[in-house]
Amino acid sequence: MEIRQLQYFLVLCKELHFSEAAFKIGISQPTLSQQIRVLEDELEVPLFDRMGKKIAKTEAGEVLESYALQVVQQLSNAKKAIGDLNNLHTGSLRIAVLPSDLDYRLTEILIDFRKDFPNTKVQVFPTIESLTRVLDNDVDIGIGLKTEVDSRIERIPFYTETYSLFVNETHEFAQKKSVISGELSEIPLVMYPQGKCGRDLIDKWCVKQGVTIDSVMETGSATSLFQLVREDIGSTIQPSQLIENFHSLGIRSIPIESAPTRELEIFYRNDRYLSKAAEAFIKLMIEKF
Incomplete structure (x- = not known):
């Protein structure tokens, strides 16, 4: 049985x-x-049921698939470990990250990472499906909201933050030191569409608070939401730290009492080799946040 055949x-x-x-x-x-017939002859069992042009895995095929995945993964791990041992700092690093607001804080980290790993190609994929991308081996590291425990995943909590209300500096709430949940239902809001992680988190919080918010305009971009606030189209509810990125737009950040909170994690498969580049990136994430 050869590696090529398993692949x-x-x-x-x-x-x-x-x-x-x-x-x-x-x-x-x-x-x-x-090549598949050679495998079947060696194992003395059919691995697929042939049904015309379509095929289906047999029970033996299912068993071999689970072990073949481990073999191919371990071979990949060995190659990466040897590459790290040679200290070549080459290869690639694929990262799945929550879109929009986290993009702004990643730039500084990517710049610092590039200085230490100039020969490593970095690919950042904005997605709300970070965990799925990690489990499917599409990326090396995922960055997203706190996930449920999964035996296949190593999880590193690295940041917790609350949400604030962002209003135009001329807004009637602009001078408030804080707002309560009930006041949010009194003003027009510009928000992410439903289905986005940030929006779903806020909607669940609103249900617990017994309030309903009025979204007059929705967009999937943090930049466009803050531009809409600047033009006084509406206010928005976003992670508190974002004011640092938009402080020059004439926008005020107001704390929300018993505010929504999000917990962020870095996660990766525990059966995959974690390269020196990946370890360095995770360390940078923790330090910067």
Whole structure:
């Protein structure tokens, strides 16, 4: 049994179609069929049920897939560990992060990281599905809201922050030292659309507080929300620290009593090798936040 055969097998498990799997691998369909047949002959069991052009994994195929994933992952881990041992600081680092507001605070970290790892290619993917991207091995590190316990995931809590009300400096609330939840239902708000992490967090908080907020305009960009506040279209509820990034826009930040709170975590798969670059990035995240 060869590593190459296991890699072919895993692609076929994902595609469940010989032609499409062969195309993704870059080999001919007969070659792929032959390699899978070699595996089946060696194991003395069929790995797939052939149903015309469609196929399905057999019970033996399911078992082999779980072990093959571990073998391929461990091989990848070994290559990365040896690369780190050589201290080449090459390769790539893929990061999934909550979009919009966290983008502003990542820039400084990315600049500092680049100084220490100039040969490492960094890719940042804004997404509300950070955990899923990590579990699917699409990225090396995820940054997002606190997640449920998962035996496959290593979780590092690194930051907790409250939300504040942001209003135009001419707003009637601009001179208030704080607001209560009931006052939020009295003013027009510009917010993220429902389904966004930040919006869902606030909506759940509103239910607990027994209040309903009025969203007059919705956009998925923190920049555009603050521009709308600047033009006095409405006020917005955002993480308190964001005022540092928008202090010149003529906007006031007002604390909310018993405010919504979010807990942020860094997470990665515990069965994957964590490179020196990834470790350094996590350390920078913790230090900067």
